[in-house]
Amino acid sequence: MIKILVDAMGGDKAPAAIVQGAVQALEKDRDLHLIFTGRQSEIQAELNKLKYDKARVEIADCQDVIDMNDNPVEAVRRSDSSMMKAYAMLRKQDDICAFVTAGSTGAAIAGGQILLGRIRGVKRAALCPAIPNSRGHVTLLCDCGANTECKPIMLCQFALLASAYAKVGFGIANPKVGLLNNGTEEHKGDALRQETYKYLSEMQGVDFIGNVEGRDIMIGECDVVVADGYTGNIALKSIEGCGKLMLGVMKKEFSATLRSKIGYLFLKKAIKNMRGQLDFEKAGGALLLGLKKVVVKSHGSSKPQTIAAAIANAANIYRGGLVPAVEKSLESVDLNSIIMESAE
Amino acid sequence: MIKILVDAMGGDKAPAAIVQGAVQALEKDRDLHLIFTGRQSEIQAELNKLKYDKARVEIADCQDVIDMNDNPVEAVRRSDSSMMKAYAMLRKQDDICAFVTAGSTGAAIAGGQILLGRIRGVKRAALCPAIPNSRGHVTLLCDCGANTECKPIMLCQFALLASAYAKVGFGIANPKVGLLNNGTEEHKGDALRQETYKYLSEMQGVDFIGNVEGRDIMIGECDVVVADGYTGNIALKSIEGCGKLMLGVMKKEFSATLRSKIGYLFLKKAIKNMRGQLDFEKAGGALLLGLKKVVVKSHGSSKPQTIAAAIANAANIYRGGLVPAVEKSLESVDLNSIIMESAE
Numbered sequence: 001m002i003k004i005l006v007d008a009m010g011g012d013k014a015p016a017a018i019v020q021g022a023v024q025a026l027e028k029d030r031d032l033h034l035i036f037t038g039r040q041s042e043i044q045a046e047l048n049k050l051k052y053d054k055a056r057v058e059i060a061d062c063q064d065v066i067d068m069n070d071n072p073v074e075a076v077r078r079s080d081s082s083m084m085k086a087y088a089m090l091r092k093q094d095d096i097c098a099f100v101t102a103g104s105t106g107a108a109i110a111g112g113q114i115l116l117g118r119i120r121g122v123k124r125a126a127l128c129p130a131i132p133n134s135r136g137h138v139t140l141l142c143d144c145g146a147n148t149e150c151k152p153i154m155l156c157q158f159a160l161l162a163s164a165y166a167k168v169g170f171g172i173a174n175p176k177v178g179l180l181n182n183g184t185e186e187h188k189g190d191a192l193r194q195e196t197y198k199y200l201s202e203m204q205g206v207d208f209i210g211n212v213e214g215r216d217i218m219i220g221e222c223d224v225v226v227a228d229g230y231t232g233n234i235a236l237k238s239i240e241g242c243g244k245l246m247l248g249v250m251k252k253e254f255s256a257t258l259r260s261k262i263g264y265l266f267l268k269k270a271i272k273n274m275r276g277q278l279d280f281e282k283a284g285g286a287l288l289l290g291l292k293k294v295v296v297k298s299h300g301s302s303k304p305q306t307i308a309a310a311i312a313n314a315a316n317i318y319r320g321g322l323v324p325a326v327e328k329s330l331e332s333v334d335l336n337s338i339i340m341e342s343a344e
Numbered sequence: 345m346i347k348i349l350v351d352a353m354g355g356d357k358a359p360a361a362i363v364q365g366a367v368q369a370l371e372k373d374r375d376l377h378l379i380f381t382g383r384q385s386e387i388q389a390e391l392n393k394l395k396y397d398k399a400r401v402e403i404a405d406c407q408d409v410i411d412m413n414d415n416p417v418e419a420v421r422r423s424d425s426s427m428m429k430a431y432a433m434l435r436k437q438d439d440i441c442a443f444v445t446a447g448s449t450g451a452a453i454a455g456g457q458i459l460l461g462r463i464r465g466v467k468r469a470a471l472c473p474a475i476p477n478s479r480g481h482v483t484l485l486c487d488c489g490a491n492t493e494c495k496p497i498m499l500c501q502f503a504l505l506a507s508a509y510a511k512v513g514f515g516i517a518n519p520k521v522g523l524l525n526n527g528t529e530e531h532k533g534d535a536l537r538q539e540t541y542k543y544l545s546e547m548q549g550v551d552f553i554g555n556v557e558g559r560d561i562m563i564g565e566c567d568v569v570v571a572d573g574y575t576g577n578i579a580l581k582s583i584e585g586c587g588k589l590m591l592g593v594m595k596k597e598f599s600a601t602l603r604s605k606i607g608y609l610f611l612k613k614a615i616k617n618m619r620g621q622l623d624f625e626k627a628g629g630a631l632l633l634g635l636k637k638v639v640v641k642s643h644g645s646s647k648p649q650t651i652a653a654a655i656a657n658a659a660n661i662y663r664g665g666l667v668p669a670v671e672k673s674l675e676s677v678d679l680n681s682i683i684m685e686s687a688e
Contacts, residue, residue: 132589133589134588134589134592134593145526148526148532148533148534149534149535180578181574182489182492182573182574182577182578183489183577188492189492189574190492190493190574191493193574213577213578213581213585214577214578214579214580214581214582214583214584214585215581215582215584215585215588216585217582217585218582218585218586218588218589219585219588219589219592220585227578229526230525230526230533230534230537230575231574231575231578233526233527233557233558234524234526234557234558234571234575234578234579234582235558235578235579235582236558236582237557237558237559238558238559238561238562238578238579238580238582238583238586239558239582239583239585239586240558240559241557241558241559241560241561241562241563241564241583242562242582242583242586242587242590243586243590244478244559244562244563245476245477245478245562245563246586246587246590246618248478248563249478249618250618253611253614253615253617253618254611254614256614256617257614259610259613260610260611260613260614262610263607263608263609263610263611263614264607264610264611265607266603266604266606266607266608266610267597267598267604267607267608267611269603269604270597270598270600270601270604270607271597273597273600274590274593274594274597
């Protein structure tokens with residue numbers, strides 16, 4: 001049995017979309033057992049609309065809900081909130097494997113680091129989404145927003161953490177790692193990039209291929225792209241904006257004339273396939289890497305199928321043994337001996 | 345008459361694509377007069393394949409060509425190169441209005457700052473492409489790679505420079521300016537972003553709307569997005585990669601089955617329209633803002649129509665009076681009084 005906590009109140013469409021998605025996940029995975037945190041009456045009302053296996057669902061009642069606009073660090077103190085209650089349970093109960101939330105990213109990061117805690121040796125947790133790439137696979141972009149300002153040792157750890165995730169979550173035996181930079185040459189970038197380049201080149205346990213550019217996230221040659229959280233966030237959201245614009249223009253053009261409407265009928269399936277390949281919400285949310293248990297942050301605008309994918313992803317990552325893999329990879333590499341000057 | 349220099353040897357497809365594109369531009373604009381810099385025999389051989397108005401074309405012969413891999417600062421000394429010869433002529437000859445190159449970005453920036461020089465008061469030149477957005481217009485992203493490390497005063501100047509470009513080049517009367525950040529809240533970002541936010545809020549002559557995210561470049565509410573060159577480059581190339589992936593997936597899916605091939609026949613025009621709206625090479629290259637004359641950097645893989653668009657854009661910007669507009673906007677704002685602590 002895999003016990004997973006689900007924040008029923010986080011996200012724009014909570015609790016309805018969360019509960020629906022969770023029930024979808026339950027149907028697909030007979031091993032799954034879910035515990036919702038949130039307002040019991042609201043959650044139960046949503047559950048009552050659905051068919052589900054009652055033996056595999058619990059509700060941990062709490063009244064408070066953290067908003068996207070709440071200050072993340074202050075939010076951590078709100079122990080009766082659906083998110084912080086989940087973190088407290090995750091920490092205390094050994095039999096709970098993972099936590100999925102579509103709530104505030106900032107609060108999820110703060111709560112994870114403060115209430116759940118980091119794996120021994122991890123400097124900072126990082127947000128790591130899986131982005132579809134032209135090889136029909138995914139690129140892990142780490143960090144994507146948890147750490148606005150970074151030091152080289154943090155970026156080196158992100159490389160280790162995301163490599164472990166690539167192995168465990170996506171079965172990539174030897175993940176290739178690139179450093180996000182404004183050009184591929186070794187000397188490119190600011191002091192942070194230049195220093196990190198040097199350390200990554202010398203590091204054991206990371207298959208570093210050098211600098212990569214923004215375009216390589218989606219079309220490139222590596223499985224992991226390492227970035228500070230500020231830049232990773234800009235890259236991720238630039239991609240999101242481009243995707244939205246293109247799909248929007250496509251929709252407009254494909255319904256502009258009778259001729260194009262007819263064409264659309266023929267291409268409907270191809271367009272659905274295309275959207276499927278490009279929909280990175282289906283990829284299962286962003287992992288909060290470096291924490292003591294598996295935590296998946298799903299998009300704030302998550303639909304039921306997004307939540308279902310995030311829960312399935314969390315179960316998959318737990319089964320793959322992410323946390324032990326991260327522990328092992330940290331033990332095998334003595335980062336501090338490489339990086340003396342940038343140690344915090 | 346508008347006299348424009350064209351680097352005939354810069355770019356992957358030079359000199360053929362450059363010469364062809366230049367002749368296309370000549371045909372469309374009877375006022376244009378072009379001077380190619382580069383190997384006379386090779387340029388003439390390309391010209392001989394085309395019909396063109398001989399009275400409006402000159403060649404300034406030189407033998408050296410700067411490569412994408414050459415060190416930019418060292419490249420500046422190579423005065424017999426097609427790029428540096430053009431810069432020397434641009435500086436000396438008052439009747440030459442602008443310069444278009446598809447050669448090395450780094451060398452174009454270095455040559456521009458060293459050989460041509462910046463407008464009085466400009467701290468650093470910036471690379472500023474026009475990116476299509478969901479309003480059917482363009483967003484100017486400034487800087488996109490000229491300055492890897494920036495201070496707040498530089499970002500504030502980029503806001504002024506790009507606002508002048510938006511007015512002159514795209515007829516936007518009151519360009520709205522956003523600061524590229526990892527969230528829209530005022531406190532977001534690193535020290536550079538937080539400080540710049542404060543200054544931009546107080547600045548005259550800039551219609552600052554606050555922080556914008558990566559997605560806002562293509563779908564957002566502002567005309568100018570201000571970034572340091574490192575981040576701007578990551579954003580631009582992330583968008584480029586996403587666009588390439590989507591068009592690639594579309595092509596694959598639309599030719600996968602007989603059904604989809606039939607649909608494609610009906611949608612051909614719509615897809616062409618779509619590509620047209622999303623093709624930011626057609627938008628006329630990236631402007632090197634802050635230099636004493638108009639300099640347009642076209643993509644290294646420029647096709648003839650890309651070069652034609654870049655030349656047309658250069659003529660348009662010159663006619664609009666970009667350099668005087670920048671001078672005027674710099675005079676009207678006393679940046680140093682706002683930004684004491686970040687002055688270089």
